[in-house]
Amino acid sequence: MTALALERDDFRSILHDRRMILFTALAVLLVLVSFLGLGLGATGVPVSRILSVVADALTGRVATGGDALIILQVRLPRLLLGLLIGGALASSGALMQGLFRNPLADPGLVGVSAGAALAAAATITLGDRLLTPLLGPLPFSALPVGAFAGGLLTTLGLYLVATRSGRTSMATMLLAGVAFGALAGAAMGLFSYLSDDRQLRDLSFWSLGSLSGATWTKVTAVAPFILPTLLAMPFVARGLNALSLGEAEAFHLGVPVQRVKAIAILLVAIAVGASVAAAGMIGFVGIVVPHVLRLVAGADHRMLLPASSLLGAALLVAADTVARTIAAPAELPIGILTAAIGAPFFLWLLLRRQGGVAL
Amino acid sequence: MSPLLEAKGISYRSGGRMLIEAADLSIAGGSFTIVIGPNGAGKSTLLRVLSGEISPTEGEVRFDARPLRSIPPWRLAHGRAVMPQASDLSFPFTVFEVACLGVEGIGRGLSRGERQRIALDALEQADVAHLGHRNYQTLSGGERQRVHFARVLAQLQAGRTVETRQVLFLDEPIASLDLRHQLALLQTAKSLAQDGLAVVAVLHDLQLAAGIGDDLVLMRGGRLVTRGRPESVLTPELITEVFGVSLVSPILPPSPWTLAPTATRPLATGAP
Amino acid sequence: MPVLSRRTLLLTPLILLAASRLRAEPAHRIVSVGGAATEILYRLGRTDEIVGVDSTSLYPEEALKTKANVGYVRALGAEGILSLNPTLVIASEGAGPPDALRLIEQAGVPIIRITDEPSPTGIAKRVEVIAKAVNAAEKGAALIVEIERGFARLAEARARVTRPAKALFVLSLQNGRPLVGGQGTTADAMFALAGATNVASSLTGWKPLSDEGLIAAAPEAVVMMNHGPGGAASDPFTYPAFAATPAAAQHRLIVMDSLYLLGFGPRTPAAAGELMVALHPDQVVAAKP
Numbered sequence: 001m002t003a004l005a006l007e008r009d010d011f012r013s014i015l016h017d018r019r020m021i022l023f024t025a026l027a028v029l030l031v032l033v034s035f036l037g038l039g040l041g042a043t044g045v046p047v048s049r050i051l052s053v054v055a056d057a058l059t060g061r062v063a064t065g066g067d068a069l070i071i072l073q074v075r076l077p078r079l080l081l082g083l084l085i086g087g088a089l090a091s092s093g094a095l096m097q098g099l100f101r102n103p104l105a106d107p108g109l110v111g112v113s114a115g116a117a118l119a120a121a122a123t124i125t126l127g128d129r130l131l132t133p134l135l136g137p138l139p140f141s142a143l144p145v146g147a148f149a150g151g152l153l154t155t156l157g158l159y160l161v162a163t164r165s166g167r168t169s170m171a172t173m174l175l176a177g178v179a180f181g182a183l184a185g186a187a188m189g190l191f192s193y194l195s196d197d198r199q200l201r202d203l204s205f206w207s208l209g210s211l212s213g214a215t216w217t218k219v220t221a222v223a224p225f226i227l228p229t230l231l232a233m234p235f236v237a238r239g240l241n242a243l244s245l246g247e248a249e250a251f252h253l254g255v256p257v258q259r260v261k262a263i264a265i266l267l268v269a270i271a272v273g274a275s276v277a278a279a280g281m282i283g284f285v286g287i288v289v290p291h292v293l294r295l296v297a298g299a300d301h302r303m304l305l306p307a308s309s310l311l312g313a314a315l316l317v318a319a320d321t322v323a324r325t326i327a328a329p330a331e332l333p334i335g336i337l338t339a340a341i342g343a344p345f346f347l348w349l350l351l352r353r354q355g356g357v358a359l
Numbered sequence: 360m361s362p363l364l365e366a367k368g369i370s371y372r373s374g375g376r377m378l379i380e381a382a383d384l385s386i387a388g389g390s391f392t393i394v395i396g397p398n399g400a401g402k403s404t405l406l407r408v409l410s411g412e413i414s415p416t417e418g419e420v421r422f423d424a425r426p427l428r429s430i431p432p433w434r435l436a437h438g439r440a441v442m443p444q445a446s447d448l449s450f451p452f453t454v455f456e457v458a459c460l461g462v463e464g465i466g467r468g469l470s471r472g473e474r475q476r477i478a479l480d481a482l483e484q485a486d487v488a489h490l491g492h493r494n495y496q497t498l499s500g501g502e503r504q505r506v507h508f509a510r511v512l513a514q515l516q517a518g519r520t521v522e523t524r525q526v527l528f529l530d531e532p533i534a535s536l537d538l539r540h541q542l543a544l545l546q547t548a549k550s551l552a553q554d555g556l557a558v559v560a561v562l563h564d565l566q567l568a569a570g571i572g573d574d575l576v577l578m579r580g581g582r583l584v585t586r587g588r589p590e591s592v593l594t595p596e597l598i599t600e601v602f603g604v605s606l607v608s609p610i611l612p613p614s615p616w617t618l619a620p621t622a623t624r625p626l627a628t629g630a631p
Numbered sequence: 632m633p634v635l636s637r638r639t640l641l642l643t644p645l646i647l648l649a650a651s652r653l654r655a656e657p658a659h660r661i662v663s664v665g666g667a668a669t670e671i672l673y674r675l676g677r678t679d680e681i682v683g684v685d686s687t688s689l690y691p692e693e694a695l696k697t698k699a700n701v702g703y704v705r706a707l708g709a710e711g712i713l714s715l716n717p718t719l720v721i722a723s724e725g726a727g728p729p730d731a732l733r734l735i736e737q738a739g740v741p742i743i744r745i746t747d748e749p750s751p752t753g754i755a756k757r758v759e760v761i762a763k764a765v766n767a768a769e770k771g772a773a774l775i776v777e778i779e780r781g782f783a784r785l786a787e788a789r790a791r792v793t794r795p796a797k798a799l800f801v802l803s804l805q806n807g808r809p810l811v812g813g814q815g816t817t818a819d820a821m822f823a824l825a826g827a828t829n830v831a832s833s834l835t836g837w838k839p840l841s842d843e844g845l846i847a848a849a850p851e852a853v854v855m856m857n858h859g860p861g862g863a864a865s866d867p868f869t870y871p872a873f874a875a876t877p878a879a880a881q882h883r884l885i886v887m888d889s890l891y892l893l894g895f896g897p898r899t900p901a902a903a904g905e906l907m908v909a910l911h912p913d914q915v916v917a918a919k920p
Contacts (some may be wrong), residue, residue: 042714066713069738074710101449156850196815196836198724203780204705205728212708213730238463244449245460248412253514254436254464299450329683329711 022297026310030083037079037162037321042328043070047194078214081222082320083313085211085279088226088271090312091233093286094293094304098172098240099264103294107272107286110265111158111177114184116206118274120151121191124202143206144221144277151273154180159265168261209280209335211320218278222258225274229267230309236264237301283335286310288342295349315342361424363388363557364409369418371401371408379415380581386574388524391552392559393572395592397602400578401562403444409559410441410528423524436465437518440511441528445535447502448495453507453586455491458482461510466517478513484547485509486491486540500535508532508544515556527551529560533567542618545571566614569593577601608626652843659765660750662712664704665723667896669694672760673898674719674774675767682715685726687691689890690898709734721761723747749820749895751782757896774897782899785824786909788915792826799850799878801832802837807870811840817852817893824903827852827910842872851877852910856889 039050045067053071092107100109108114123146158180162173192200239260242250250257275282289312293304319337326332362385371379379401386392386409388435394402407413411419413429420427422438422508442460458478466474482488485505490498495506515525529548533541541564549571552558562568568575569589577584580603585592599605642825662668662683669688672681683699701712709731712720717740724747726732736742743764745757755775762771800818802810812818813834813914822829830848831840838850853867853876856863867873878884891902908915 042711044714066716070710070713073737074713074734098450104667105452141391159917193838201705201725201727202721208706210706210728212706213728214728215734218730239462241452241456242460245446245457248407249441249443249446251412252410252431252436252439252441253460254433256432259795285715294451298456299452300456306712324708327700327702329709329714330686330700331706331708357377 018297019303020213022293022303022307023310026307026314030314033318033321034079034083037072037082037317038075039320040069040325041075043067045070057338073216074214075217077216078211078320079220079317080086080276081214082211082317083218084226084315085275085282086220086285087230087309088275088312089282089285090289090308091230091305092268092271093312093328094290094308095236095240095264095268095303096286097290098243098304099261100174100244100357102243103291104287107268109174109177110268111154111180112269112272113276113281114177115154116147116151116273117281118154118184118187120147121188121203122150123147124199124206125191125195128199141221143202143273144218148205148225148273148277151276152269153191154184155269155273155290156263166258168258181301206280208333209282210331211279211316211334212324212331215277222274225270229271232263232311233267233305236260237268237305240264240301241299281335282316282338284338284342285316285353288338288346289315292342292346292349304321310351361388363423363425364526364559365421366409366415367418367421369408369415371404371604372412372416377581378407379426381418382583384409384576384586386526386557386559388557389552389555390557390574391549391559391572391596392574392576393568394559394561394576394578395563395565395568395575396578396584399580402582403580404581405562405578406441406528406530406559410439410526411435422526422537433464434522438522438524439526439528440514441529442504442507442511442532443502444530447495451494451496453500454482454487454493454495455479455489457506457511458497458509461513462517466520468520469517474517476568476618477516478509481513481516484505484512486543501540503535504532504535505540505544515551524555526557526559528562529558530563531563533562533564538616539618542616547616564614565593565598565611569611570614582583595623634866656882659719660715660717662701662715662717662720663688664701664707664726665745666690666890666894667757668721668723668761670890670894670896670898671774672765675758675765675770678766680765682699682710682717683712687890690894690896691889696703706737707731709738713738713740719743719764719807721745721764726735748896749817749893751779751824751899754778754895754897754899757895775912778897778900781904782824785903785907786902788904789824789826792907792911792914794911796827796879797830797849798822798825798827798854798910799845799848799852799853801867802856804855804867807846807872808846809840809867809873810837811869813838820895821899821903821906824899825907825910826915827907836874845872846875850882851875852883852885852890853878854887854906854910856892857886 039047049067050071053068057072089107096105096107096109097103120143123143127142138165158173158176159168161176162168162170191204195203239255242253242255243257243260247257290304290308293307293311297303297307315338319341320334322341323332323334325335364386366382366384369379369382370377370428394405397401408415411420414428418463422430424434431500455478458481459475461481462474462477479488483490485508487505488503490502490506495503498506511527515527535543536544544562545567548558548560572589574586575589575592576586579595584601585597593611595606595609659680660682661672661677663672663681664685666687666689669684670680670690672678673691673694681694681698683701684694685701685704686695687704688694701707703758704726705728707728712735716761717725720735720740720742722732722742722744724744732742741774743760745760746753748756755778758771758775758778762768762774762794800812802812802818811831811834812829812832813836815835816837819832830850834840853873855867864901867884868879873879885906887902887906891898
């Protein structure tokens with residue numbers, strides 16, 4: 001065997017091994033964090049009891065009693081919602097960064113969060129005045145449904161603004177998104193000015209991102225939107241890899257650039273829209289998770305997208321577990337925890353690296 | 360055989376300016392065509408139109424007798440590769456991964472291992488195999504250009520399983536290379552042309568162009584001034600007229616450099 | 632001895648709790664969410680039955696020191712509250728998020744929502760509802776009588792106010808921009824009880840007031856809270872717009888405790904009386920509600 005041949009085997013096996021190790025580690029982490037999430041809480045429930053309740057539920061027998069209620073109605077839906085939303089936010093962040101060719105891009109860049117927030121404020125403030133007289137009291141689901149629709153419509157609007165003769169300019173979309181964000185901020189200010197105390201209260205419930213209101217209804221409402229998008233994301237991975245060379249280069253490599261953009265934007269709008277509608281705004285996950293993974297395992301989106309889903313899910317569940325146990329029986333806002341857990345780890349990775357990071 | 364690439368009466372207008380005006384050009388397989396001209400002559404725009412990246416405002420480009428715009432991107436990518444002028448990468452891909460971008464989704468009946476072998480071969484051909492694990496973002500300009508050359512070589516190699524008639528576009532491929540790698544890259548491209556590929560390159564070095572190209576296209580102000588063998592295009596009169604410089608000697612001297620026979624590794628031969 | 636006394640203080644509730652367990656009727660385990668609710672429960676003598684309070688339950692001070700803190704009134708967690716094993720949750724209208732409360736109800740814990748209405752009848756309603764929920768109807772009725780008597784005395788004193796003070800309530804003062812209490816706010820209701828005129832009554836709710844609006848409103852007194860958003864009250868008269876008001880000329884700044892002033896609980900008649908005296912120093916002599 002020549003030295004060259006050795007070198008070649010080296011390349012392939014290292015790549016392969018690295019990915020195996022990464023995904024195994026992430027899977028172990030996710031299982032571990034999920035167990036902690038299910039096992040820890042303000043109420044002390046023994047592990048054996050948790051396992052038997054979950055096992056019973058899986059076999060169709062629903063256990064009764066206070067413990068079972070805590071596990072099945074409080075912790076389990078909260079765990080699942082955290083997994084879904086963490087995965088959605090982190091992989092959407094990775095997708096956006098690939099699409100905008102900018103590692104600082106945020107899942108909210110395509111206007112979905114601003115649109116959802118604006119629609120939520122409008123639903124709260126105007127819904128009462130304009131719709132209730134016509135339709136009667138609004139159902140409780142009006143707010144999340146309105147927010148989801150608002151997020152999607154905003155993204156669609158920005159997409160149309162940025163698309164000229166079949167070509168979407170990501171720079172235009174970014175700038176239009178910034179302009180819309182400013183406009184939405186102004187409109188939100190106006191809505192909160194017009195709101196009475198009760199409406200302001202509803203608005204503040206909504207804008208404080210939290211998994212505290214997790215119910216099975218929310219999990220089953222959100223899962224059909226988030227799970228398919230998470231599974232679909234890896235299909236644009238090759239396109240995103242090529243796009244990191246530039247749009248022209250991606251086209252030369254045979255990538256249907258416009259289709260990749262449209263699909264990626266749609267996936268992000270759905271995943272982030274559903275997340276924001278169910279749990280409000282939770283920051284930081286979408287930026288820090290893809291970065292951490294890039295530092296650890298490289299930039300290939302075929303690895304990055306699924307790995308971001310896993311790590312994002314683990315990070316959010318870990319943060320939520322801390323948020324609801326550290327000051328029990330009180331809860332801390334989860335945004336504080338995602339940043340408090342994610343940021344130091346991120347900084348440590350940056351400092352450990354020699355020679356800095358090229359953006 | 361019909362010309363591999365044929366442009367008929369193509370014009371390209373952007374922002375009210377004619378960047379290319381009524382150009383006719385046909386390029387046959389096995390030829391090494393070099394586009395020369397002063398800055399702003401429309402050389403890169405011509406390459407973008409010919410490679411299908413932008414559609415001409417008027418006229419039509421045909422690839423292997425089919426209208427270029429009717430060929431779907433994935434199909435076109437099997438018969439056409441483009442090496443960009445300069446390329447920044449937004450994420451920390453390794454050199455090996457960048458080369459692999461050239462083979463992902465290209466070619467038929469290739470196993471994962473075969474694709475990776477093609478990428479590694481191409482890295483060796485471009486003399487960057489030793490950088491395989493390096494982060495692309497940390498490379499020098501010349502190293503980056505060689506990595507992209509490896510990427511397009513890999514793309515052509517993988518594409519050959521589907522499309523045997525291929526074109527390679529090189530947009531100022533040697534701008535930041537050292538002398539040895541300039542010569543090596545052009546020689547690799549030349550040998551590809553000898554194997555039947557059509558190679559179209561934009562070059563600024565007239566001596567190198569004259570030495571390596573068998574077909575020169577001279578452009579000025581968006582128009583093709585003339586085209587033909589180097590000695591018929593690079594006349595002292597035309598050089599003075601188009602570039603505004605005059606020759607010191609009565610004829611264009613040949614490039615004084617050639618690859619030393621002992622140059623470390625064999626860099627050429629790319630055909631299957 | 633300080634050590635002993637503190638220990639006694641800590642032990643007292645436990646002993647009382649043990650004692651209450653001995654009563655025939657099983658005692659409640661109450662989580663109280665909202666400052667007014669906690670205050671009323673304490674006044675009804677149900678101190679030992681409280682197992683948790685929210686972070687706005689600032690009076691009496693021992694509430695947050697001796698009971699579990701279930702967090703901010705608008706960011707409650709279902710499991711946190713359920714972990715206290717409550718048999719009853721008393722929550723103000725503003726408590727939430729709604730889904731967390733719904734989960735608690737699903738767990739079989741009844742939740743009594745009490746009105747936030749800032750008025751004497753609102754206070755009476757709160758006392759009545761809470762007293763009924765904790766089986767303290769008699770004490771509740773007595774407390775209501777006491778509160779109503781306080782308001783009656785306040786009304787008498789108010790009748791002697793011939794020239795109502797023009798007052799402005801400033802909730803917060805961020806970078807010199809005042810957030811003031813307009814119509815429908817608890818501050819507006821307190822001014823009415825104290826016989827004063829709210830100069831911000833053209834606004835509805837808590838609204839920012841412009842410099843010119845402030846000068847045009849010409850308040851004779853400024854009322855602020857010592858525990859409001861933004862911490863302790865800063866001296867507003869250092870800002871030019873405030874300095875141009877009649878209030879600045881006499882340096883009439885009244886600072887009161889937030890829950891005492893705006894809580895609309897059992898202490899409200901007293902708070903309104905204090906505010907009245909402070910606003911009309913030359914017209915009312917210390918009314919004793």
